[in-house]
Amino acid sequence: MRVDGKPEGLRQSMSWLHTWSGLLLGWLLYAVFFTGTLSYFLDEVNAWMKPEQHRSIPGPQTAQRAVDAMATLAPKASNWTLVLPGERQTVVEASWRDIGAPAGRAGTRRAELDAATGEQIHSRETRGGNFLYRFHFELHGMPRTWGRWVVGIATMMMFVAILSGVVTHKKIFTDFFTFRPRKGQRSWLDAHNATAVLALPFHIMITFSGLLLLMFMLMPWAIDAAYNGDHQAYFAERRTTGAGGGGGGAPPAPRAARAPSSETPAAMAPLAPMLAEAAVRWPGREVGSITVQNPGTARMTVELREQGGRSLVDRGASQRLVFDGRTGELRSTPTATEPSAASATYNVVTAAHLGRFAGPAMRWFLFLSGVLGTFMAASGLVLWVVKRLPERRKLGRTPLGHRLVEILNVGSVAGLSVATAGYFWLNRLIPAALEGRADLEILGFFLVWASCAAFGMLRSHRRAWTELMVLAAVMFALLPVLNAWTGGAALPIALREGLWPIAGFDLAMLVLATVHALVGYKLLRQPAASAPRKGATRAGGGHAVPVAQAREKSA
Secondary structure, X not given: OEEOOEEOOHHHHHHXXXXXXXXXXXXXXXXXXXXXXXXXXXXXHHHHOOHHHOOOOOOOOHHHHHHHHHHHHOOOEEEEEEEOOEOOEOOEEEEEEEOXXXXXXXXXXXXXXXXXXXXXXXXOOOOHHHHHHHHHHHOOOOOHHHHHHHHHHHHHHHHHHHHHHHHHOOOHHHHHOOOOOOOOHHHHHHHHHHHHHHOHHHHHHHHHHHHHHOHHHHOOHHHHHHHOOOHHHHHHHHHHOOXXXXXXXXXXXXXXXXXXXXXXXXXXXXXXXXXXXXXXXXXXXXXXXXXXXXOOOOOOEEEEEEOOOOOOOOOOOOOEEEEEOOOOOEEEOOOOXXXXXXXXXXXXXHHHHHOOOOOHHHHHHHHHHHHHXXXXXXXXXXXXXXXXXXXXXXXXXXXXXXXXXXXXHHHHHHHHHHHHHHHHHHHHHOOOOOOOHHHHHHHHHHHHHHHHHHHHHHOOHHHHHHHHHHHHHHXXXXXXXXXXXXXXXXXXXXXXXXXXXXXXXXXXHXXXXXXXXXXXXXXXXXXXOOOOOOOOOOHHHHOOOOOOOOOOOOO
């Protein structure tokens, strides 16, 4: 391309690429970034959206009571698996396979047990945080493969936008320390640069690792060539070589149920000595899961698996202890197979993307970095509108394309916040016993989102931004109150009892409420739109004033 008869330089080319790649997929990328950020608290969201679990308070006898409960709940099972409560879980997640059940997930039965009593908890039907997590990389309402392709292509474009943005802004690190408030376009550019540079390593890591997670679908040619297109064989080999070992105290893959036997019943040894042995061998660590094979028989074994992992290299493969179920004697201490260098690198990068094994402090750091990323995407979308204000003033009207961008900005940014808060509200307002309520929650999410987009068409641009941001702030701020009002553990109680998943969710919602309230307050303080020039045509009913209107003449 040439500008004034001269060849366009690298920075100018990158600026064009950065602008249009960021805009055309910016709305989708914002949704992906926003829901991905919330997914760092996936377990906390799941726990909050099931208030029936909020009375489950772990104690020293949790493991023994859970095992005793399984003897009544699944006496004829071929195995039991109990995932014990931890920092991000308040209940015992039980799964088992009845004798003669088909292999695979179809033959696995599940239940949630009260950590204090061992009684089964019947939670409401909900997709919980899993919906937001899945939407983050699969979208919704289309085949999963299509959704992943769409997100994969958008992620590639985001990677291009990040790299081209670094090239475009030659003084980006200098500008990071400069913020000029109330300067219209300059202020929005400063904010965009600052949030981009502050979390630049995070942005590059999260985008590149996201592509790695999808690489087997986006670039399958090596597997197709080496395994003749049999992807299942490839992943099976990775698992057996330790590259894809389970992590975080997760239970092992379900085994096929054994045929009925006529063995003499045998009682299980007390768990306390086994847990004490684990405490000696894993100082400072806790048991994450218990797997009992052949319960109630002479061949019974008990496997304790460490909670969390010790290394991202092997995807946090946990240490294990296997005991004789009848006598309680230690039989073996299996060790995980070391992964190859390539698999180890892949495991580290993708584990960082998922926040796997991150402690509370690191998880909050990742969450706040994600908030900066969402603001970077939102400010870029707004900046596109602000930069074209002089052109609109010369025309005396708002071109249809500019108005369309305004509406999409309001719907995709402010609308998504209101829809997400609405999703959590619907979780408590829809009757708990209603059949198909999980689908109703998701349907409500999209209806609220669409309503916000329509609202942006009916209101002036500035008013739509202001009113939706204030609405989102109020809805997020009242979620802790709604939780206590509808049977959940109130924030003070959750903090006192150590129910950190519940308290963590409420605190995260208060953080989001604060962010949206600050934006809404800033918009409310901005001066009203100046009247259009005489004879000007006000496209879209006079929506010529963008959210970023400031006090300079060009705005």
